[in-house]
Amino acid sequence: MSNQSVSGRPPSGLHYFLHKSRKALKTPMPYLAFIGIGIWLLSYFLLNEYWRVSPFYKVPGPVEVVTEWLNKDPIWGTSLFTQDYYINIWVSCRRIFIAFAIATGLGVPLGLFMGWSKKFKDYTFPILETLRPIPILAWVPLAIVMFAGFETPIIYLATLASFFVTALNTMLGVESIDESYFRAAGCLGSKKHHVFLNVVVPGALPFIFTGLQISIGVAWFSLVAAEMISGDFGLGYMIMDSFMVNKYTTMVMAMLTLGFVGWITSAMVRAAGNRMMQWRERALGQGGV
Amino acid sequence: MAQSSKNKKDGKLKSLFTDLTLRRGVFSIVIFLVLWEVGFRFHDWFGIMVPFIGKIDAPSLVAARWSEVVFKPGYWESWYLSFGRVFFGFMVAQLVGIPVGLLMAVNKYFRGMFFPPFEILRPIPPLAWVPASIIFWPTTELSIMFVTFLGAFYTIVINVLGGARSIDVQYLRAAQSMGATQWDLFRKIILPGTLPSIFIGAAVGMGITWEVVLAAEMISGGGQQSGGGLGFFIWSSYMGGVMDQVIVGMISIGLAGYISSSLIRYVGYISMPWKRMF
Amino acid sequence: MSATAAAVTGNGASGKGAISIRNVTKIYDPGGADVLALDDCSLEIASGEVCMIVGPSGCGKTTLLNAIAGFHSITEGQIDLDGEMLCGPGKELATQGADRVVVFQNGALFPWKTLAENVAYGPIVQGIMNKAEARDKAEALLAEAGLGGVADKYPGEVSSGMARRAEIVRALINDPKVLLLDEPYRAMDALTKSIMHESLLEVYDRTKVTIFFITHDLEEAIFLGDRVVVMTTRPARTKKIVDVKIDRPRDYRLLSSEEFRILVQETKEAVHEEAVKAFEAGERELA
Numbered sequence: 014m015s016n017q018s019v020s021g022r023p024p025s026g027l028h029y030f031l032h033k034s035r036k037a038l039k040t041p042m043p044y045l046a047f048i049g050i051g052i053w054l055l056s057y058f059l060l061n062e063y064w065r066v067s068p069f070y071k072v073p074g075p076v077e078v079v080t081e082w083l084n085k086d087p088i089w090g091t092s093l094f095t096q097d098y099y100i101n102i103w104v105s106c107r108r109i110f111i112a113f114a115i116a117t118g119l120g121v122p123l124g125l126f127m128g129w130s131k132k133f134k135d136y137t138f139p140i141l142e143t144l145r146p147i148p149i150l151a152w153v154p155l156a157i158v159m160f161a162g163f164e165t166p167i168i169y170l171a172t173l174a175s176f177f178v179t180a181l182n183t184m185l186g187v188e189s190i191d192e193s194y195f196r197a198a199g200c201l202g203s204k205k206h207h208v209f210l211n212v213v214v215p216g217a218l219p220f221i222f223t224g225l226q227i228s229i230g231v232a233w234f235s236l237v238a239a240e241m242i243s244g245d246f247g248l249g250y251m252i253m254d255s256f257m258v259n260k261y262t263t264m265v266m267a268m269l270t271l272g273f274v275g276w277i278t279s280a281m282v283r284a285a286g287n288r289m290m291q292w293r294e295r296a297l298g299q300g301g302v
Numbered sequence: 303m304a305q306s307s308k309n310k311k312d313g314k315l316k317s318l319f320t321d322l323t324l325r326r327g328v329f330s331i332v333i334f335l336v337l338w339e340v341g342f343r344f345h346d347w348f349g350i351m352v353p354f355i356g357k358i359d360a361p362s363l364v365a366a367r368w369s370e371v372v373f374k375p376g377y378w379e380s381w382y383l384s385f386g387r388v389f390f391g392f393m394v395a396q397l398v399g400i401p402v403g404l405l406m407a408v409n410k411y412f413r414g415m416f417f418p419p420f421e422i423l424r425p426i427p428p429l430a431w432v433p434a435s436i437i438f439w440p441t442t443e444l445s446i447m448f449v450t451f452l453g454a455f456y457t458i459v460i461n462v463l464g465g466a467r468s469i470d471v472q473y474l475r476a477a478q479s480m481g482a483t484q485w486d487l488f489r490k491i492i493l494p495g496t497l498p499s500i501f502i503g504a505a506v507g508m509g510i511t512w513e514v515v516l517a518a519e520m521i522s523g524g525g526q527q528s529g530g531g532l533g534f535f536i537w538s539s540y541m542g543g544v545m546d547q548v549i550v551g552m553i554s555i556g557l558a559g560y561i562s563s564s565l566i567r568y569v570g571y572i573s574m575p576w577k578r579m580f
Numbered sequence: 581m582s583a584t585a586a587a588v589t590g591n592g593a594s595g596k597g598a599i600s601i602r603n604v605t606k607i608y609d610p611g612g613a614d615v616l617a618l619d620d621c622s623l624e625i626a627s628g629e630v631c632m633i634v635g636p637s638g639c640g641k642t643t644l645l646n647a648i649a650g651f652h653s654i655t656e657g658q659i660d661l662d663g664e665m666l667c668g669p670g671k672e673l674a675t676q677g678a679d680r681v682v683v684f685q686n687g688a689l690f691p692w693k694t695l696a697e698n699v700a701y702g703p704i705v706q707g708i709m710n711k712a713e714a715r716d717k718a719e720a721l722l723a724e725a726g727l728g729g730v731a732d733k734y735p736g737e738v739s740s741g742m743a744r745r746a747e748i749v750r751a752l753i754n755d756p757k758v759l760l761l762d763e764p765y766r767a768m769d770a771l772t773k774s775i776m777h778e779s780l781l782e783v784y785d786r787t788k789v790t791i792f793f794i795t796h797d798l799e800e801a802i803f804l805g806d807r808v809v810v811m812t813t814r815p816a817r818t819k820k821i822v823d824v825k826i827d828r829p830r831d832y833r834l835l836s837s838e839e840f841r842i843l844v845q846e847t848k849e850a851v852h853e854e855a856v857k858a859f860e861a862g863e864r865e866l867a
Contacts, residue, residue, distance in 0.1 A: 045414025053419040071437045132326070139327035140334055146563075147556035150517040150533070154540035154548045158357055196651055197688040201702040201754065202678035211701065215692035234427045238517045241429065249430070253521075256433030264433055272426035279425070292692045296736020 073262045078269070081262045089260040091251075101267070102274060104246040105236060108164075109278060112171035112232050120179030120228075121221060127180070128187025129213050141180065149174040149235045153242055167239040167247075174235040175228035182224025186217030219293065222286030229282050233275045248274070335361050359546040364553070367546040377535070377554075384531040384558065387443075387515050391450025392508060399455050399507075400500060403462025408492065413463075420459070428453035428510070429517050446518040453514035454507035461506070465499020466492055498577065501570035505563055512559040532558065596662055597757035597790030599625040599648065604657035606643050617643045619815030620657070627662075630784060630791040632801035634851055635811030635819075636858035641794045644816070645760050648792065649682050650674035661757060678702055681751035682760045686767070687743055689735040695722060695746045696731040702754040721749050725779070741772045745779055752787065761793045765800065774832060777803055785829050798851060802843045803834060810850040813858035820850040 037043055054075055060066045062074030081087055085094045092098065127134040149170055156166035194216060198208045240249025248271045255263035287294055342360035371377045406413040428449055435445040473491050482490065519533025536551035571577075606618040617640040625631045633641050646652035648659060648666065650673060658668030666674040681702075689698045699718035703709040709717065722731045725745050735743045744764055751759055765773045781804065784791060795801050801808045808822040824843060826834065834840050 041411070042414050045411060046418040049415030049418050050422070052415070068438050068440070072434055131323075135323045135326035136330045139331055143331060144556075146560045147552050148513045148516045148559065150513060150520060151536055151552040151555050153520065154536060154545070155358060155552070157540075158545065159355070191686075191688070193684045193686065193688040194690060196649070196676075196682065197684065197690070198701075198705075199651075199676040200649055200678065200680060200682045200760075201750070202676075202706040204705065207705040211690065211693075211705075215690070218692070234429065234513070237427045238429045238521075241432070241521055242517075252430055252433055256436070261434075261437065268426050268430045268434065271430050272423065275425040275427070290692075292694075292734040292736065295734055296691065 071261075073265050078262055078265045082266050089255070089263045091255075091260075091263045091266065098270075101246055101248050101251045102270065105240070105248045105271075106274065106278075108168050108171060108236055108247065109229070109232055112168050112236070113175055113229055115168075116172045116175035116179055116228060116232070117225065120176045120224075121183050124180040124183025124221075124224075125187055125209075125213055125217060128184040128217065129209065134184070138184075141177070145177050145181075149231075150238050150242075153239065156239075157243065163243065163245050167236065167244065170239040171232045171236040175232040178228040178231055179221070179224050182227070183217055183221050186220025186224070187213055189220060190216035218286075218290055222282070222290070225282050225286070226279055229279050230275070233271075233278070237271065359549060363546045364549045367544075368550045368553075371547065371550055380530075380532045380535040380551075381554070381558065384515055384519070384533065384555070387446055387450055387519075387531065388508075388511050388558075388562065391447045391515070392454050392504075392511050394447070395451045395454035395458055395507060395511075396504065398451075399458030399503075400462055403459040404466055404488075404492070404496065406459070406463050407466030407496075408488065420456075424456050428456075428514050429521070432518055432521050446515065449518050450511050450514050453510040457507040457510060458500075458503040461499045461503025462496055465496040465502075468499075469495040497574055498570075501566065501574070504566050504570075508562050508566055509559065512555065512562070516555060596627055598627040598662055599623075599758060599790065599792065600658075600660040600663075601625075601644070601648075602658050602660075604644070604647065604659060605655045606640070606647065606652070607655045616815040618647075618654070619817055621817050622657075623809060623818055625790060625792065628788040628790055630793065630804055630806045632805035632808045633792070633794045633811060634796065634798060634801050634808060634847065635816060636813045636851070636855045637796070639811050639814050639854070639858065640816030641811055642762055645682070645762055645792065645794060648674065648758070649680055649760055650676040678706055678754040679757045680760055681754055681756040681758075682762065683744070683747050683751055683764045685762045685764065687735070687740070687747060687764075689743055689747050689750065691735050694732050694734055695727060695738070695743075698735070698746065699750045699753055702750065706754070717753060718749075721753055722746065725749050725783075739772075740768060741776060744768075744776060748780065748783060752783065752789070756789060758790045758792055761791065763794050763796065766796070773797075773800070778831065780804065781828075781830060798844055798847050799835065802840060802847065803830065808843075808847055810847060810854070813854045813861060819854060820847075822847050822850075 058075050060069040060074075061072055062070075062076055081089065082092055084092045087095060090097075123137070127138055152170055152173060153166070156169045160166045160169055190212065194212050195208060198212050203211070236247070237249035237252075240247040241253040244250035244253070248267050251267040252264050252271070255261070255267065338355055338358070339360045339362060341355050342358065342363075402416075406417060431449050431452055432445070435448045436442065439445040439448055469492060473495065474487055477487055477491055515531065516533035516536075519531040520537045532551055532555045536548055536555070539545075539547035539551055601621060601623040604618050604621045605616070608615040608617055621640075621644065623631075633644070635641050643652060647654045648661075650666070653672035654667055655672070659666045659674065660668075661679070665671065689695070690701070693701065696715060696718045699722060700709075700711070700714035703714040703717065704711060708714075719728070719731050722728055725748075727742060727746055727749070730738050730742060735746070738746075747764075748759070765776050768776065777800065783789075784804075791804075793801075793804065798808075802822070802824055805824050808824060809818055810820040810822070811817065812819045822843060826839065
């Protein structure tokens with residue numbers, strides 16, 4: 014939460030974007046980033062591929078991975094041009110989407126009511142808090158027993174992980190709303206449902222979206238673990254499977270793909286949040302609140 | 303004065319038993335346990351088919367199994383092994399993560415160079431590193447610890463960096479106007495100013511550490527020795543078909559995680575006296 | 581302009597908004613230790629009066645406002661509005677309603693609604709107007725207050741002075757009997773504040789709504805008020821009531837007049853005495 018960047022997206026428009034980039038190029042930051050990434054890639058290359066220092070050489074180096082990745086006829090059977098690469102990505106993304114949708118659909122309303130009604134919180138929160146310290150991965154055997162097949166247990170684990178985060182952050186979001194907004198709504202003649210729709214929901218949105226950002230991260234975290242332990246498809250399975258049969262190049266490729274896809278999904282959540290919180294965006298653009 | 307503080311204490315004790323919140327909480331947990339027990343025994347709740355939870359061993363069975371297991375040395379050895387890995391990975395992550403975070407916060411060039419690669423690697427979930435780590439490190443033990451370290455490392459760096467950068471510039475200016483050296487600024491302002499975020503990062507990092515240790519133990523089969531940690535305890539119980547023991551393992555690891563995060567909160571409370579006012 | 585204004589708010593003539601506070605006592609209970617915030621406090625506010633409340637920090641001024649608005653209960657006594665009991669024996673907490681609208685210390689425009697949406701909110705939720713009507717009305721009133729150009733901005737995008745004026749418009753659209761203001765101009769610089777004062781005076785001259793105004797600023801109190809009520813340090817009681825017999829409409833030239841200076845002096849003496857007491861009590865509490 015404390016690590017959330019405050020800047021937000023600038024107001025859209027190509028002009029604004031160009032202006033921003035021109036300004037950024039005058040600072041040393043983009044050049045430093047270039048050097049930093051360069052150093053990282055170069056040392057990765059030298060240690061793993063060129064000098065083959067032990068034990069680095071055991072993990073495939075960047076040139077090998079990229080060549081394989083772009084190979085139309087891949088040595089280990091998987092690259093940008095093979096179908097199973099995309100099947101694995103698709104399967105993982107679909108699982109994440111389902112899990113994230115269920116977790117958000119359940120977690121946000123639950124969190125809203127917990128934050129809004131003390132009584133409701135008193136009854137529900139203790140159960141949540143009792144279950145929460147149990148690491149998601151500890152649920153693997155139970156998930157397999159409770160649900161049949163491959164698919165449902167994996168989705169269940171990813172859902173559970175992001176559900177806790179979402180519900181908790183939503184609750185904190187409602188609790189963070191300044192009392193004076195409730196009072197203002199009250200003295201303007203609001204009924205309870207007006208307060209809920211006009212104060213509780215929009216007031217909690219910033220926290221909800223912070224929560225959703227974390228929640229999609231933990232959903233990926235659990236999904237990968239679940240796929241590694243018991244999967245038939247998906248990026249986690251791809252990593253574990255290529256490890257088992259010593260296709261290490263494919264394994265590194267899968268890791269990088271995973272990072273990229275994970276990053277895209279969280280960028281999507283961030284964009285959705287910015288869209289829904291115009292009032293915050295515009296105030297920040299002004300350097301205001 | 304003494305009288306009033308005594309009254310307060312009495313009030314606290316009394317409120318522990320009469321507290322509405324507590325009563326409601328206990329009530330709903332009891333209901334939960336009863337539904338679970340009934341669901342397992344009769345496979346329906348008073349006429350309603352029980353979904354999912356009916357297949358899971360009832361609390362009474364779990365309790366019985368637990369009272370058996372606590373007398374087995376293997377159970378406690380699992381605790382010991384998991385705690386050891388968590389502690390080691392967590393400590394290394396702190397020792398590396400805090401300086402790296404602080405360095406990124408105070409030196410713009412260092413940050414400009416090393417933050418981008420850090421951000422590129424961060425979206426890869428720590429567990430995806432397990433196989434690579436097994437290939438890389440000579441022993442399974444080391445590879446588990448490496449993944450554990452990685453899990454906590456990102457969170458710690460991000461929190462330290464964010465915390466140090468959010469320190470009000472006015473404090474630094476005030477100190478400079480009183481003639482503070484760079485070292486003074488670092489030691490007297492940046493370090494204590496970052497402490498709250500260090501502890502937030504530690505608490506979150508501890509949670510991730512437990513997740514990772516557990517998963518790594520499950521994936522790698524618990525190391526060379528038999529009985530390799532609570533994750534392995536759960537996994538082998540599952541493989542052996544002893545479901546009530548799986549739940550014992552789950553609760554144990556939940557407990558272990560809770561103990562660790564309470565410890566961090568306690569250390570945070572001790573080391574930040576200025577944050578104690580409520 | 582005045583035609584629409586009269587249609588919106590016609591309180592003064594019909595004589596609404598008389599508040600009668602009788603022997604009100606409030607005891608807080610934060611964690612076992614009883615705190616007496618209001619002690620047998622009585623005050624009559626006439627319909628259409630601007631009643632300014634001053635007193636040391638934490639003395640219980642806001643407690644009184646909260647009791648009228650229905651945010652807090654009272655322990656003893658009774659508060660009436662136009663002869664009807666708001667709270668009193670058998671009904672400790674007043675029902676919140678749009679006949680007593682509050683303008684808050686730090687501003688409480690909903691940051692997630694534009695100024696026009698904020699203003700239109702009251703009539704919509706009360707079911708008095710539909711969305712389009714409320715929206716038209718809100719825009720008209722904002723334009724009247726000189727905020728027509730920023731009606732579609734969010735509160736975070738406009739200056740604090742604009743936001744505060746919009747908040748008063750949001751209150752007035754409900755045609756309230758009483759406007760309750762809790763140090764609304766506290767955090768403003770002197771120049772903005774003086775503009776706020778003139779704008780509030782203009783609103784008052786037009787609507788003659790009863791105003792219950794809490795402040796720390798004595799010059800503000802005398803410049804705006806018909807009466808200035810000085811409260812004692814906690815537990816709060818009325819210590820002194822200063823009548824401000826200065827004709828309306830008033831403007832900034834009043835600030836440099838002799839009679840204004842004398843009134844400020846008179847009030848200041850009473851307040852200072854209580855402030856010293858409050859300060860010493862605070863030191864005793866910490867010791």
